[in-house]
Amino acid sequence: MPNIPRIESYADELTEIRRDFHAHPEIGFEEVRTSGIVADLLARWGIAVTRGLGKTGVVGVLEGRGPGRTIGLRADMDALPMDEQTNLPWTSKNAGVFHGCGHDSHTTMLLGAARYLAETRDFEGTVTFIFQPAEEGLGGARAMIADGLFEQFPCDEIYGIHNSPYHDPGIVGVKTGAAMAGAEFFDIDITGKGSHGAAPHMGRDPVVIGAGLVQELQTIVSRNVSATSAAVVSVTQIHGGNAYNVIPETVRLSGTVRYFDRAVKDQIVQRMQALCDGFAVAFESEIRLDVRNVFDVLVNDADRAASVAEVARGVVGADKVITGGDPVMGSEDMADMLAVVPGAYFTVGHKGDVPVHNPGFILDDEILPVGASMFARLVEARGAAA
Numbered sequence: 001m002p003n004i005p006r007i008e009s010y011a012d013e014l015t016e017i018r019r020d021f022h023a024h025p026e027i028g029f030e031e032v033r034t035s036g037i038v039a040d041l042l043a044r045w046g047i048a049v050t051r052g053l054g055k056t057g058v059v060g061v062l063e064g065r066g067p068g069r070t071i072g073l074r075a076d077m078d079a080l081p082m083d084e085q086t087n088l089p090w091t092s093k094n095a096g097v098f099h100g101c102g103h104d105s106h107t108t109m110l111l112g113a114a115r116y117l118a119e120t121r122d123f124e125g126t127v128t129f130i131f132q133p134a135e136e137g138l139g140g141a142r143a144m145i146a147d148g149l150f151e152q153f154p155c156d157e158i159y160g161i162h163n164s165p166y167h168d169p170g171i172v173g174v175k176t177g178a179a180m181a182g183a184e185f186f187d188i189d190i191t192g193k194g195s196h197g198a199a200p201h202m203g204r205d206p207v208v209i210g211a212g213l214v215q216e217l218q219t220i221v222s223r224n225v226s227a228t229s230a231a232v233v234s235v236t237q238i239h240g241g242n243a244y245n246v247i248p249e250t251v252r253l254s255g256t257v258r259y260f261d262r263a264v265k266d267q268i269v270q271r272m273q274a275l276c277d278g279f280a281v282a283f284e285s286e287i288r289l290d291v292r293n294v295f296d297v298l299v300n301d302a303d304r305a306a307s308v309a310e311v312a313r314g315v316v317g318a319d320k321v322i323t324g325g326d327p328v329m330g331s332e333d334m335a336d337m338l339a340v341v342p343g344a345y346f347t348v349g350h351k352g353d354v355p356v357h358n359p360g361f362i363l364d365d366e367i368l369p370v371g372a373s374m375f376a377r378l379v380e381a382r383g384a385a386a
């Protein structure tokens with residue numbers, strides 16, 4: 001069974017919707033225009049709508065033709081705080097904001113599935129459409145959960161999707177168990193003693209301290225974590241100073257820790273703290289480490305992942321379904337929803353060789369009916385399950 005013909009019949013409309021979202025991107029918790037369009041379309045199709053969950057989140061509920069399971073379908077709506085460099089006709093009109101990760105496609109695919117399911121009602125049970133804000137490190141999933149998402153809209157299982165320029169077009173990938181890494185963000189504030197650049201002996205140079213600390217942080221995984229445990233420590237920002245001839249008083253280092261085992265994460269954080277404390281003593285400075293959890297490890301339920309694979313075989317063909325492979329070191333905050341409700345998160349490949357989060361990333365609109373068909377077929381397949 002290929003893409004659903006009815007969804008294919010309005011693929012051009014889905015493309016138009018997606019490109020409109022793309023041209024008007026909004027960052028996390030500011031998706032006012034996007035969520036307004038989503039809510040209006042759901043209401044137009046006869047779907048009960050709740051707005052404002054998790055600030056800008058939208059939830060739609062649609063009853064099927066008879067009793068059954070409640071299936072949650074989730075898409076994220078936010079864009080990235082970065083400039084676009086594609087020069088497409090539908091390029092971002094908002095300076096410094098860009099749908100460089102494909103969330104505009106996720107929102108559109110879920111809308112395509114919602115329209116189809118509302119028009120056909122050829123499923124058992126209930127479907128809950130969850131349009132989530134602020135996936136890009138701002139905690140949108142946690143905000144919706146804190147606002148009572150699953151108390152107001154209980155789900156028996158939940159599914160989410162991500163576009164993938166890393167796989168051939170139409171390839172559906174789903175992995176059982178730990179599929180994406182957990183992530184901590186960290187800031188290290190170094191307070192030394194400022195001085196003239198010509199008299200460094202009169203100060204305590206936080207730039208030198210920070211440079212040494214960056215190098216030592218890179219030894220945590222290679223010299224403390226077992227070689228069989230995947231983990232990453234990356235310093236991604238260094239801030240300090242604003243003059244050529246002034247040694248600054250402070251420097252900030254920022255970055256991320258990625259892991260699949262919380263015990264490994266705890267070990268890494270302990271070593272980071274020990275290094276900070278040791279450098280503070282050695283260089284007679286103050287060093288403060290702040291580590292905060294941003295994403296949990298994303299874990300796919302085995303039965304639901306198997307259902308995704310089975311549905312995908314019907315939509316894209318058995319030769320285009322990948323169920324193995326290594327887990328991904330990237331993170332995704334649907335992990336928080338999957339920690340509450342069992343389900344699965346999967347990817348759909350599309351044309352293009354520019355990675356996401358790159359200013360030149362271009363989404364292939366041919367993915368839209370594929371993702372919409374996957375969402376719809378999951379509801380039809382799983383809603384009736386006893």
